[in-house]
Amino acid sequence: MAEKLNIKEFLDRDEKKDLLRLLTAGSVDDGKSTLIGRLLFDSKKLYEDQLDALERDTKRYGNAGDNIDYALLLDGLKAEREQGITIDVAYRYFSTNNRKFIIADTPGHEQYTRNMITGGSTANLAIILVDARTGVITQTRRHTYLVSLLGIQHLVLAVNKMDLVDYSQQVFDKIVSDYRDFATPLGIPDIHCIPLSALKGDNVVEHSPYMKWYKGQPLLEFLETVKIESDKNFTDFRYPVQYVLRPNLDFRGFSSTVASGIVRKGDEVIALPSMKKSRIKSIVTYDGELDMAFPPQAITLTLEDEIDVSRGEMLVHPDNLPFIDRNFEAMLVWMDETKMDPEQQFFIKHTTNLTRVKIDQIRYKVNVNTLEQSMTDTLELNEIGRVVFTSNKPLFFDPYRKNKNTGAFILIDPITNNTCAVGMIIDKVNARDLSTNITEEDRRYMRDGYSIVSPESRARLYEQQGHIYAISGEAATEFGYTLERRLFDIGKTVVVLNSREITDIEKVADTLCKQGLIVICIGYSANGKYITNCKAETNKVSSSVEDVLKKL
Incomplete structure (x- = not known):
């Protein structure tokens, strides 16, 4: 039947x-x-x-x-x-x-x-x-x-x-x-x-x-x-706080979804990043209180002590902490139609945390068809690479293979607000170790006395090319400083060198120019540089400066 x-x-x-x-x-x-x-x-x-x-x-x-x-x-x-x-x-x-x-x-x-x-x-x-x-x-x-x-x-x-x-x-x-x-x-x-x-x-x-x-x-x-x-991680308790719940003066709880691990009533927990400790007073849900909770349950935790915890912070067990760091490396899948600009800063959305992040280095790009690795300066749509990041504030994360919920993140373009990439964290990275990831080509540049930061990268950052303006003549000083002010006002990175204060002005100017700066040398003229012979009277300096700007 x-x-x-x-x-x-x-x-x-x-x-x-x-x-x-x-x-x-x-x-x-x-x-x-x-x-x-x-x-x-x-x-x-x-x-x-x-x-x-x-x-x-x-x-x-x-x-x-x-x-x-x-x-x-x-x-x-x-x-x-x-x-x-x-x-x-x-x-x-x-x-x-x-x-x-x-x-x-x-x-x-x-x-x-x-x-x-x-x-x-x-x-x-x-x-x-x-x-x-x-x-x-x-x-x-x-x-x-x-x-x-x-x-x-x-x-x-x-x-x-x-x-x-x-x-x-x-x-x-x-x-x-x-x-x-x-x-x-x-x-x-x-x-x-x-x-x-x-x-x-x-x-x-x-x-x-x-x-x-x-x-x-x-x-x-x-x-x-x-x-x-x-498949779920029931070992590492991770509770990224999403919302501080205050329905009345007598109740203060922290609402979120259990990302991983198990939490029980009476457990000792520690708040990140403040490192303040307390114990779980109650585990509250819509259907009533629980004695324990596990992923992916949505719950509200109350604590025995009044400690300050806000959205983006995390509750964990004191003897089982995640990585707390600003530097990490991850496998990144680029998802935007516009190719990556490594000099741009992005928003990173990690658990309930939102902050800015910059790309320190692209270690390599993976050919998804052959799994071959190759060097690259950028990533384009659907490309995958191993990338090193530095965030503005510490994140609380685990390797992705160990804990998906605390090892995954997305990158957001701050201008278009598009999700431009997704990432899976591999491990933390010590900032001092980044200098060891230098290629043989980089080392050759170092031996030859050149920077391993390319001129193209500096040009993108400063939005300009390096120039030297060698100025001589009666009104050279006023002309030089007036030109500096005008270039600074339009967003250029510029410095002034005075031959009366610097003996080897040509060498210093060449070095700064190679670093992508605009250099104004007062009281100095040299072949091959842009030379302005300023013999004009003072009241004609402004018009002469404008002529220089038109040629920039």
């Missing part, structure tokens, strides 16, 4: 189910959208109006012959349907008797790397599809690297289109062997390989009668049973 549930009981049961967030990735036409469409169709998770719309769209756009084109369930953009590719990130929700799922179907093109990063930022598991006819290709390696970069713990290698290679076990085994040779050094802890046909439905929801040699679980069964509970 079928079990009867009222609406409330049904919703309560659904609410208690575990949630698995997953993404699909692969090369163009590997069948990502078709696989998810087949998953929804065969698991009976489509409504009648969705089926009717799917049949209509198949006749209009479909590429599956007389069969239903399941990819159209996800390829919602008109441009995608016309081209038969996925451009945006398509999200789908469905639920089985055992688990709830949110699926992100991400683009396969290299130019949409940022879309895949966005879709995978919250994923517990990744499904990477490989065409059984082509095996492991460049895009497969690229997507696997991005999965490892995002710290996704579970990966399914779905060898699709097995029906086109006669369901051959030899073909499947060869692909799995090639893939593991590449993926093992990336450190992904759980890799599961499944042969399937998304179009025919083999090993998607039920075992395929054509691949009896495969003894593992079908895809849906594996997704329902994969263990993700241990």
Whole structure:
């Protein structure tokens, strides 16, 4: 006899189910959208109006012959349907008797790397599809690297289109062997390989009668049973304060979401950065007080002592502190159409903290197709690099691989307010150690007496080129200082040297000019410099200065 549930009981049961967030990735036409469409169709998770719309769209756009084109369930953009590719990130929700799922179907093109990063930022598991006819290709390696970069713990290698290679076990085994040779050094802890046909439905929801040699679980069964509970960090208590709650004079609490770890009533905690200690007086929620809390619960903590804690600060256990530092290095994915300007300052949004940050160094850029590292001065759209940062105030962070919530951040352009990059923190960096990261080319410049800061970098910072104005004549002093004032007023970086005070004025002027400064030398003339012979009367100095400015 079928079990009867009222609406409330049904919703309560659904609410208690575990949630698995997953993404699909692969090369163009590997069948990502078709696989998810087949998953929804065969698991009976489509409504009648969705089926009717799917049949209509198949006749209009479909590429599956007389069969239903399941990819159209996800390829919602008109441009995608016309081209038969996925451009945006398509999200789908469905639920089985055992688990709830949110699926992100991400683009396969290299130019949409940022879309895949966005879709995978919250994923517990990744499904990477490989065409059984082509095996492991460049895009497969690229997507696997991005999965490892995002710290996704579970990966399914779905060898699709097995029906086109006669369901051959030899073909499947060869692909799995090639893939593991590449993926093992990336450190992904759980890799599961499944042969399937998304179009025919083999090993998607039920075992395929054509691949009896495969003894593992079908895809849906594996997704329902994969263990993700241990993926969360329950060891390191991190509570970035989001809001100070004062509903009345008798209550003062600190509201936020538990980022990681477990907190219990009575625990001793320390506030960062003040380092003041207290104990947890109560753990308050909308439904009442708790004895303990863990991620990702949203709670309000009250303390036994009146200590000053504000938004952006953090509560932790005294014997388990995060890094507290202004200098750190991270893997950065550039997501803005405008290429990075390394001289610009950005806003960094890290947990509930917002401050300014500058780029100290780009250690290298990673070619996501070959994983080769190369030197670069900047990053462009979809490029990934290892970057060293210095923030205006200390941040409280952990390495991303240890704690995603306190190891991730975004960069915001202070002018456009666009999110221009996302980053995953690797470790802290001692400011004094930055000088050791010097290339052989830098050392050659040092030996030759040149600065390792390029003239181009100085020109971008000062917004000018280095110049020397050698001035002589009766009104040289007044002319020089008047020129300095006018250049300073229009935002130039300028200094004045007087030959009466400096003996080796030419050498000093040359050195400052190479550093990108505008140098005005009074009472001195030299070949090859811009010389102004100021014999004019004092009342004509201003007009002479304006003539110089026009030539600048």
